[in-house]
Amino acid sequence: MTGYDEERIATLLRLLPPAPVGWVRAAQELPAARTEIAALVTRAEADAAFRARVVADLEAALEAEGIEATPSVLAALRLRLDSD
Amino acid sequence: MLSDAELVARCRTGDADAWNELVERFSRYVYAIATQAFRLPQHDAEDVFQEVFSRVYEHLDRLRNDEAIRPWIAQLTRRLCIDRLRSAGREGPADTELFEPADVDEPLAKLDEAMTVRACMDAVGEACREILDRFFARDESYRVIGDALGLPAGTIASRISRCLAKLKVELEGRSEGAAPSGVR
Numbered sequence: 001m002t003g004y005d006e007e008r009i010a011t012l013l014r015l016l017p018p019a020p021v022g023w024v025r026a027a028q029e030l031p032a033a034r035t036e037i038a039a040l041v042t043r044a045e046a047d048a049a050f051r052a053r054v055v056a057d058l059e060a061a062l063e064a065e066g067i068e069a070t071p072s073v074l075a076a077l078r079l080r081l082d083s084d
Numbered sequence: 085m086l087s088d089a090e091l092v093a094r095c096r097t098g099d100a101d102a103w104n105e106l107v108e109r110f111s112r113y114v115y116a117i118a119t120q121a122f123r124l125p126q127h128d129a130e131d132v133f134q135e136v137f138s139r140v141y142e143h144l145d146r147l148r149n150d151e152a153i154r155p156w157i158a159q160l161t162r163r164l165c166i167d168r169l170r171s172a173g174r175e176g177p178a179d180t181e182l183f184e185p186a187d188v189d190e191p192l193a194k195l196d197e198a199m200t201v202r203a204c205m206d207a208v209g210e211a212c213r214e215i216l217d218r219f220f221a222r223d224e225s226y227r228v229i230g231d232a233l234g235l236p237a238g239t240i241a242s243r244i245s246r247c248l249a250k251l252k253v254e255l256e257g258r259s260e261g262a263a264p265s266g267v268r
Contacts, residue, residue, distance in 0.1 A: 004255045006248040012198040013220035019115035023130055023231045027137035031100060057252040079138050
């Protein structure tokens with residue numbers, strides 16, 4: 001990485017626009033959402049019928065539990081269920 | 085500013101502020117990899133974005149070298165983008181390389197270098213950092229920047245020029261004897 005000039009620096013700076021604010025906020029809120037997810041997973045582990053419902057339709061299962069089905073929550077739940 | 089390794093160490097202790105900072109620091113990188121290098125549509129890019137940070141949060145303790153958080157995140161994002169392209173192809177072959185854009189290495193290397201430049205922005209001061217970010221990364225006009233920062237629009241161009249020069253000096257100082265980290 002040699003020969004930086006202002007034009008090259010400017011080009012590189014342009015490559016990293018901010019991610020949408022809502023995406024960033026959802027990812028930042030992930031640790032708090034995990035408490036709710038953990039409770040849901042615990043219940044799914046103890047109740048096979050509930051687990052089947054959750055696996056069949058993650059969004060519906062979350063909404064039924066009063067948890068907002070944001071992409072970050074869905075991703076975290078999917079990850080937990082896959083690893084069990 | 086905390087180093088990447090220090091930030092990772094704090095996240096492991098459950099420090100919420102550190103997690104917020106980690107997401108903030110790498111959000112542009114993940115976003116750019118998904119939308120520029122892999123050209124995912126916004127909806128798919130959002131899913132990949134959230135999946136990346138879910139996995140980072142879940143598996144942070146598996147990272148053996150805390151300094152390597154950036155290449156780890158890049159690799160994770162790359163893999164999840166390929167998974168997304170593969171699932172969109174559904175009936176297609178399972179060979180990973182067939183779902184990766186042929187020219188993906190070059191944009192990934194450029195994004196890695198762009199992250200190195202951004203990491204240097206802290207060294208040029210908050211005022212320069214903000215004006216450079218607003219103009220180049222956020223694509224704001226002189227008028228918008230002037231209004232936001234309470235500066236005459238006519239002075240913005242010269243400030244940008246001075247800040248770029250400062251950043252150049254900083255980058256050249258850091259790059260002596262150091263190469264950017266690889267993405268692969």
